[in-house]
Amino acid sequence: MALDLTRHLRTEESARKFLERHCWPEGHPVCPRCGLGKAYILAEGRVRCAGCRYTFHALSGRFAGLAGLTPRQWLRLLTLFAADETAHAMAAALTLAYNTAYKAATVVRLSILAASLDGLEILKSPLGAELGSAARTMRPNGPDEPLAAIPVFGILERGGMVFVDYLPTLAPQDLLHFNRNFSLPLSRLGAIVYSDRYLRYDALVACGSELLNRRLVEVAGRAPAVDPRQTGFWPYARERLIRFHGVTARKFPLYLKELEFRYNHRDQDILPILLANIASLVPDLN
Ligand SMILES: [Zn+2]
Numbered sequence: 495m496a497l498d499l500t501r502h503l504r505t506e507e508s509a510r511k512f513l514e515r516h517c518w519p520e521g522h523p524v525c526p527r528c529g530l531g532k533a534y535i536l537a538e539g540r541v542r543c544a545g546c547r548y549t550f551h552a553l554s555g556r557f558a559g560l561a562g563l564t565p566r567q568w569l570r571l572l573t574l575f576a577a578d579e580t581a582h583a584m585a586a587a588l589t590l591a592y593n594t595a596y597k598a599a600t601v602v603r604l605s606i607l608a609a610s611l612d613g614l615e616i617l618k619s620p621l622g623a624e625l626g627s628a629a630r631t632m633r634p635n636g637p638d639e640p641l642a643a644i645p646v647f648g649i650l651e652r653g654g655m656v657f658v659d660y661l662p663t664l665a666p667q668d669l670l671h672f673n674r675n676f677s678l679p680l681s682r683l684g685a686i687v688y689s690d691r692y693l694r695y696d697a698l699v700a701c702g703s704e705l706l707n708r709r710l711v712e713v714a715g716r717a718p719a720v721d722p723r724q725t726g727f728w729p730y731a732r733e734r735l736i737r738f739h740g741v742t743a744r745k746f747p748l749y750l751k752e753l754e755f756r757y758n759h760r761d762q763d764i765l766p767i768l769l770a771n772i773a774s775l776v777p778d779l780n
Pocket of ligand 1 (some may be wrong): 547
């Protein structure tokens, strides 16, 4: 049965208590700076650490503290995110500015990325910095600024689970080289280019490389192995990537990791996981 938040949405106070329980599952405040579980209660949900004297509240240092939403707005936004609604729909339902809703959705995606297998590695990489991670303060950049380097991802599906691996040693130029000199079949899906099997991967994929898009050659009579598939991750992702039409190079890595998460939890209610993700501490990347 899906988690029903109706009861917690009644007031801002009930929403705050509910979110607080996710941030402090031990039942008492834990300092996000030094980790001590002893604090003095101040007014308006604020507490002061008995160890390092840091003044904080439940959302301090956590993903949920990055978007400027109230606890009630967070619960409503996560419900819509779980239902795969767009930032436009979130903004309309919550009467928020589009940019505020988009930023909050980006924070949810960053929290999904951080919880994924190679998430910390990505956040610590130059790509992570471009996606908005900078030590413990995430700064989601403007959605249309071009990326300095287009990342390549490898898609590997085994036993109904997909792994979308960031491959920092590969660049779009390499895909082009494999395509032109070693006949690696490539196909396009809008600005996305994806390949036939490569080493252990079902496909390599990159989005927004002009060079790759312009110069790739069709390999006569051969298409990427994922093309004819009717089930599995690729058809699942393809349908959604078409629906998001106009996915930009900058948005693509976070969307792709979101699709990995949604696919691997496709038979589950993801709302409790999203709650746990935004309630987690933003990792210290120093
Ligand atoms: Zn402390």
